[in-house]
Amino acid sequence: xxxxxxxxxxxxxxxxxxxxxxxxxxxxxxxxxxxxxxxxxxxxxxxxxxxxxxxxxxxxxxxxxxxxxxxxxxxxxxxxxxxxxxxxxxxxxxxxxxxxxxxxxxxxxxxxxxxxxxxxxxxxxxxxxxxxxxxxxxxxxxxxxxxxxxxxxxxxxxxxxxxxxxxxxxxxxxxxxxxxxxxxxxxxxxxxxxxxxxxxxxxxxxxxxxxxxxxxxxxxxxxxxxxxxxxxxxxxxxxxxxxxxxxxxxxxxxxxxxx
Numbered sequence: 001x002x003x004x005x006x007x008x009x010x011x012x013x014x015x016x017x018x019x020x021x022x023x024x025x026x027x028x029x030x031x032x033x034x035x036x037x038x039x040x041x042x043x044x045x046x047x048x049x050x051x052x053x054x055x056x057x058x059x060x061x062x063x064x065x066x067x068x069x070x071x072x073x074x075x076x077x078x079x080x081x082x083x084x085x086x087x088x089x090x091x092x093x094x095x096x097x098x099x100x101x102x103x104x105x106x107x108x109x110x111x112x113x114x115x116x117x118x119x120x121x122x123x124x125x126x127x128x129x130x131x132x133x134x135x136x137x138x139x140x141x142x143x144x145x146x147x148x149x150x151x152x153x154x155x156x157x158x159x160x161x162x163x164x165x166x167x168x169x170x171x172x173x174x175x176x177x178x179x180x181x182x183x184x185x186x187x188x189x190x191x192x193x194x195x196x197x198x199x200x201x202x203x204x205x206x207x208x209x210x211x212x213x214x215x216x217x218x219x220x221x222x223x224x225x226x227x228x229x230x231x232x233x234x235x236x237x238x239x240x241x242x243x244x245x246x247x248x249x250x251x252x253x254x255x256x257x258x259x
Contacts, residue, residue, distance in 0.1 A: 001196055001206040002029045003060075003218065004251055005188075006040040007173070008211035009228055011049055012247050018053045025252035026055070028259035035199055039188045041173045041180060041214050043143070044068050044075070044109045062105060063171060063214050064191035065143040065182050077194070078107055079186045080141040085167055087138050089181065092163040093147070100149045100156070103129055104142040113143075120148055122178065145181040153177055157213075171214040175232075180214065189217030209243070209251050210235060226254055 004010045004026070010018055030036050038050050039060040047059055047070065056071040067077040090102065103116035115137055116129035145168075149156040153172040157179045160170045169182045188210075196206065208215075208222035211231040219225030219239055227239035228246045236242055244250035 001035045001037065001192075001199070001201045002026065002255065003037045003039050003192060003206060003208040003222065005210040005212075005215050005218075006038060006042060006049065008230060009209050009215075009246050010038075010251050016049055018049055019249050019252070021249040021252040023053050025249075025255040025259060029255055030057070032259055034259075035195075035201065037192065037195065039064075039192060039208070039210075039215075039218055041144075043105045043113070045111050045113070058195065060188055060191045060195070062143040063169075063173075063180055063182055064186050064188045066107065067191055067195065068109075073109070075107065075109065077191070078143065079183050079191075080107055080143050081145055081168070081181070081183045082141055083139055085183065086142065086145055086181075089145075089160075089164050089168050090134070090138060093160055096159055096163060097149070100147050102134060102137055103146040103148070104137050105144045105146070106140060106142045116146075120146075122146075122148060143182075147179045147181060149177045149179070151177055153179055171216070173212040173214040187217040188215060189221040192218060193221055207254070209254070211246065226250075 007015055026036050037058050041063045044061050059068045061068050065079050066075055069076050101117045101120040103120045106113040114129045115132050118131050153175050157170050157172050169186050172179045203221055204223035206222040207224045208218050209226045211228045213234050225239050226241045226243045227235040228250045230245045244253050
């Protein structure tokens with residue numbers, strides 16, 4: 001089983017393109033009988049680069065909250081946050097700070113599942129999110145809750161973990177004040193473990209590639225975890241190997257040993 005994150009790992013600097021060398025390496029792995037899985041924090045509707053590259057397999061999206069069959073065009077598994085869980089978490093976080101804005105990515109396969117508060121700002125999200133007040137955001141189940149603070153992501157994640165205790169899973173994939181909240185126990189590693197179990201694949205037979213803290217559980221679980229050269233220090237610290245930079249075909253350079 002070969003697993004790759006997208007942004008900062010399989011994609012180039014533009015975040016929109018997979019190099020031909022990386023595409024060829026993944027294709028050879030598939031032809032040799034390996035299961036190739038995309039594991040990303042992105043929602044289903046931002047899988048464009050892998051679909052355009054001809055990938056038709058399985059994608060673990062929204063940090064494990066959704067598993068999507070690309071060929072079938074359907075969600076095959078999901079682990080959403082309940083409204084009550086989100087409401088309790090946000091209320092507790094609000095007791096510590098009110099300097100944050102929220103967005104949600106609900107279960108779905110198109111952009112209409114994105115809803116944000118008016119104050120929520122994010123460079124790549126501009127113009128995409130529908131706008132609604134907080135009560136509406138938290139009224140229905142969501143695959144992922146996005147919390148944007150005014151400082152750095154690590155500090156906000158630390159505060160949020162103290163608040164959330166065991167009721168949610170908190171991670172981040174940027175360093176610019178955004179954290180990503182999922183249901184308790186939901187992460188890339190847990191979703192991949194379930195898939196691998198279904199396919200009869202042992203973790204020792206898995207190589208996984210990533211670059212940010214939302215890849216920690218995935219690399220911990222995989223038999224061989226590869227952090228890109230551009231990876232966050234927390235990921236480099238636990239990786240079995242540090243590969244080349246993502247824009248230097250780092251995924252392919254490792255896979256070419258076997259395929």
